[in-house]
Amino acid sequence: MATVITHSLADVILTAAADSSGAATKTVSMPIGVPGYTLHNEQRTVPASEPPVLPVNKDLDFIGKSPERWDGLAKVTGRARYTADVQLPGMLYARFVNASLPHARILSIDTSAAESHPGVKGVHVIESLLGAAVLRDPTLERTKYPIVRFAGQPVAAVAATTPQAAEEAAAKVKVKYEVLPFVVDADLAREPNAPLVFPGAADEAGTAGGGGSEGGIPQTGNIHGPAVHKKGDAEQGFKDADVIVDARYTTQVQTHSALETHGVVADWKPELLTVYASTQGTASVREELAGFFRLPKSQVRVITEYMGGGFGAKFGAGNPGVVAATLSRKTGAPVRMMLDRQEEHLSVGNRPSSDQRLRIGAKKDGTITAIQLISFGTAGCGTGAGCAGPAANLYKWASLHTEENDVFINAGPAAAFRAPGHPQGAFALEQSIDELAIRLNIDLLDLRDRIDENPVRRVQRQIIRESALWKSRNPRPNADPGPIKRGIGLSQSVWYRHLTMNCGAEVRVHKDGSVEVFSAVQDIGSGIKTVLAQILAEQFGVPPAKVSVKIGDTNYPLGPNSGGSVTTASLTPAVRDAAWQAAQKFLVSIAPALDATPGDLSLSGGSVRSASGKFQPIPFPTAAAKMNTDEVSAQAKRVPDYDPSKYDTYGGVDIAEVAVDTETGRIHVKRVLAVHDCGRPINPVQVISQINGGVIQGISYTLFEHRLLDPNYGLMVNPNLDKYKIAGSYEVPQIEVQLTESYIGQSSTDASGIGEAAGIISAGAAIGNAFYNATGVRIRQLPMTPAVVLAALNQPQPSMEAL
């Protein structure tokens, strides 16, 4: 039972002040740090309207506990309706016509045969394509139709009464192409005489998930770059170094492969365009549709009750959204367009490859004097291959020089993918840091203690150090005789406390004691519904399962787009603030019946309490019946973080135990210990599920996945799920997660996201470092297939003697 915390205005305010904008503030004392390690109190100056400080989780009733996933029942019974399940009366089915040439100019499109196919109600020829990079100077390419820049690019679409009719009709659209020279090999694309993907400089915008590239980057041929960042004098830094580690790493293109493909059901009515979307951002879909069709936002409604995964690829309406909406307008009927698995691989995003040259200079004691990273990567006909995040942000360095280059090839444009750039960058960085430690004869964790200033990761490294798994590690590489060699390796990850300020929520309290929360936010699988329910439960004492959570509809207050791991961090303070404000209004509305002043009343621990002791605590449902109005409600927006000057990156530390079969080249990941923080974990079980997901997706990226393009024809040879290989049940290790509660004193819930910080970033280097520990050989290439492993084991290795 949580400590009952009584709040009245008098208790809480330590000092009242006005901030520079004139809004009233108060100074409060907040828990900061990691319980059991570094927990202490610090003061923060916060808006006076903020709710009282939440104590640490152990002192709470619902937050920090793990009630069952709010929509678990709907998901296990099949009642959950995804976009692919939405059926509206008179709904038509739409299919794209896709080019199967990697580079071509469309000379003509004849849709007449398609239009007269039985069942066809409308056709659309694409004249403006979304997703790929866009020429800075559009006059360089004045064509009626978009240039085809990758095999799989949609060029037209048909809508028909059945999916089969749409498929048949799509095959009848006659497109005449002029074939253009193409390039799909990123190395060849860098050469001076390579076929050009774009006739001039082009940029892809990032999305709510990240990706894309900065503006104004130079471009030479197919090389879009470099984007240069320099801090200090790296040249001098390398001269100052006692030891330099210098290596090249390469990683592959990965496709998101969410199980539900991209798609929408668009229902265009004169007064309202309603779109059911499989999206990570109802707000982003509405934004893009309103912009594209020049509609007021108030005439666009986006609904996402459930969606089957996104991992960064599902922001905005995209081509499926705008084309389905166009066809709906044309035909006067709702139109469902869901991509098939092949289209999903080809046209709606991927994680760029990387080719990194990483140089690290250090003193004998491990201090880093210089980091230099020159990277190239291909995001297809898009941009966003940069991977300098870990090098720049994980460790302390005296000087930094990074140059990131995108290399255009005739392949589908990339899209932000779970921690964009970071799995690639960490794969290189964390192996090179291990190499450095070995060269300097410093313990792997001790070196990181010296160069990583983050206080929470210090605690996490300590947890690793004391773990049975790490203690079982033999520091001598290649220690096992026989063909199966065991090894344990570690990697850290770094992520950032991104926020979306543009979000809010509404909370309503009813006289019958029921409570509701409304937000346009979508649940991408992380369990935000449960989290919101818990926040209301904490305020009102109503069990989470009984809280009504209404999300995924832009009719509700604007929600954050679920990218950058912002959702929990951005939305939960707004929800808590709305719940608090609704509770205050609730107290005002029952005060008369209780013959009390609102200032005497508080609502905590599920009961209404009188500070003056006028009455015994009244359970909330009983008190609600005394409301003098049927309903009170409050809306709140996300207020800014309390003290960004105290920001730090966050992340975590993972260790992986592998069994390397040196005769078959299979790397079996046996166990993983993942130590991560996400501020205040609101639902630890759901956080652990996310971390499991990051770990497994990271293993899959490290060992199996590869978007393969035939070099001679530019076509993807594995646009499916049997030859594009994803980790299955046999590939899953035993995963232990240790959640580090980490209070940062920044908001009324103090929660951060976990989707990107954990697992996906560190799997590659954890496995790479474990492989080195197992075999004495270092693999600097992904994926680590048997072919790669056997080749690496065959190479004579330079010895890595310590100085």
Added chain:
Amino acid sequence: MSDHQPSQKELPEAPSTAKTPAGISRRGFLKGAGITAAGTALLEGVQGFSREAVASTPQGVKEFGPESFPITLHVNGKEHSLQIEPRTTLADALRIQLNLTGTKVSCDRGVCSSCAVLLDRMPVNSCMTLAIDAVGHRITTIEGISADEQMHPVQAAFVRHDAMQCGFCTPGMVMSCVSLLERNPHPTEADVRSAVSGNLCRCGTYPKVFAATLDAASQLAIKA
């Protein structure tokens, strides 16, 4: 290779140039097959074909399509009448015609098992099963796993163990695990991994699927 730039002739045809299907038209077949009065053979295990759909054919052959025809499917304990074509998959028949959208289609090639249903209590991929092949068999979908308002112990265990995230693979996973427990009431974790070795999950629910299924097995053992 940079010295091999495919000419327009060499390149495969763009799929927009329609290929007519190989083979002959139905009318041509009927002319050639020597149609006689329809036989009335009732195939064992294949009940439910509507007589109206059967054209006159040689003995032992029943002709269907390519146009649509009515069938009856036995789904979750109830008979359903619907119109299908020979090419209609069981997944589409369930999802579109019967509005049983709990069964998902994800890869459409029988690789990910999001579409898993039970055919005579054996897990199969409904996206790779023709609806006509399901006639006369007992089909169970995710909607038919629980008895009345009570969840199946596997479903309850999935919720208890948080064995779902986005939930798209979940119906298929549940079907595979329910079927496992019917055949093997005391599975090991290895048995569970084997039972779901055809179920892909991109969110990484596997560890909790294993735990939930083992828990459900022990719950069922307690009840037994």
Added chain:
Amino acid sequence: MNSFALADCSTIEAALSQLKDGAIVKAGGVDLLDRMKNGTDTPARLVNIRNIPELRGIHPTPQGLTIGALTTLAEVADDSAVRSHYTVLADACGHAATPHIRNMATLGGNLLQQLQCWYYRSADFQCLRKGKDICYAFSGLNQYHAIMDYGGCPSVAPSSGAVALLALDASVELASAAKGKRTVAIRDFYLQPDSNPHSFHVMAADELLTAVHIPRPATGTRSAYQKYGEKESHDWAIADAGILLEMDGEICRRAVVAMGAASPVVRRSHEAEALLTGKPITPETARAAGQASMTGAMPLSMNAYKVQLFPAAIYRTILLAAGQMDRDPSAAG
């Protein structure tokens, strides 16, 4: 999928009467639907044999075992006689694809499945096997392709069942309306690519594969099959081994070393078998046999790793068959 008519047959005779004018047999439909959904195959008419009772069942015979072509892979793998005495076949069927596919896919369909080469499976590539005279794999992506005996088409034999049946010296029974029944040994059933690029096997368009006949192995026979992929949940074989050992006490009187993922047609390695014959099975002889299996290997640009992987697959499966090693964690689960 394209629109098609379906002739549902209740007897073998009825089915045979329908095998003309381009009609295609549908059994489990697993491979066929994959090809139809990819658009590489567009038959106007399917002959559905799923409901023919005579094509099902596993029957002991005086000679050994007869398995009806419609028997599912799961039924084959679960059969106690197959597991005890024809273990290599139980292994191959029991680890194919996924549990869901094994419940639908038939042994006949497994033997008749078409190439898994990704160029062959794509409607965008018209290759040697589809009537043109170009192969895209040699100069393209060939990491999963053949390392020996490939002639003009370096695909690999796709059927694990065929590897096991080759090891068992089994035969298939074919029937047609015109010519009646005939039996063809597995070793004679598949065609080398250069002998006929457009056909994978000797079965005629008007023939139906009705049963598999397996001779009873000699007393003391032990067998096993293992398949290796890049992962263990549902992957295509990058190496495999079907091993049969006729043991006379400690001595191996006769050995069969069969492979599928090395060449377009399932093959035996007589070089490997010679090193096992007349000796006890030991890790040394098993490893030597594994190495010898790669005699004549000519890897392509991307699959030299198979020359290292196959010897491991083979020696481990020899030792598994001999009872000296457990099932390999690196083999398909």
